[in-house]
Amino acid sequence: MSGVELDAWQIPILVTAAVVLVEVVVNLVLRHRGGRPPSQRVRTVGFGVLVVLTVVVFVAALGPSRADQLSSVAAAVAAVVALWLTYRSYNTATKQAEQEKPAAPGPDDPGES
Structure with a gap:
């Protein structure tokens, strides 16, 4: 490992930060596209990425x-x-x-x- 360890209390902060970053990106994309919502596939992929990120950070914090x-x-x-x-x-x-x-x-x- 790289020597970076996470404590359990850091997981919600990191997940919240990831959700905020994704929301900012989605808002920028919507503003650029003229306000049309993204397709269902894009939303599903985004949700999947957040789930994978949460699981990876959670497992890394647990050991x-x-x-x-x-x-x-x-x-x-x-x-x-x-x-x-x-x-x-x-x-x-x-x-x-x-x-x-x-x-x-x-x-x-x-x-x-």
Whole structure:
């Protein structure tokens, strides 16, 4: 490493500074383009860059051993969230299938003859 270490309290400051810089750049670009908002792809790439920057700075501040422990906890949380989302998706699909299923004709209904 280069010998530069970050403390945990510095992470929010660096992320806030990055967000402010990105906002300034976006405002300059919008002013230059005539006020049209950027495309969805540009916004997605910008958000992705901010996420990567946040993760890199966060892992660098934690150090390798704590980052490894945190990734284990994050993987467990992600597994629980994935299980919950799968359960919700299954319930939604089941409810939709029940709503689309035609009702059986009762004794009062003549049905189609």
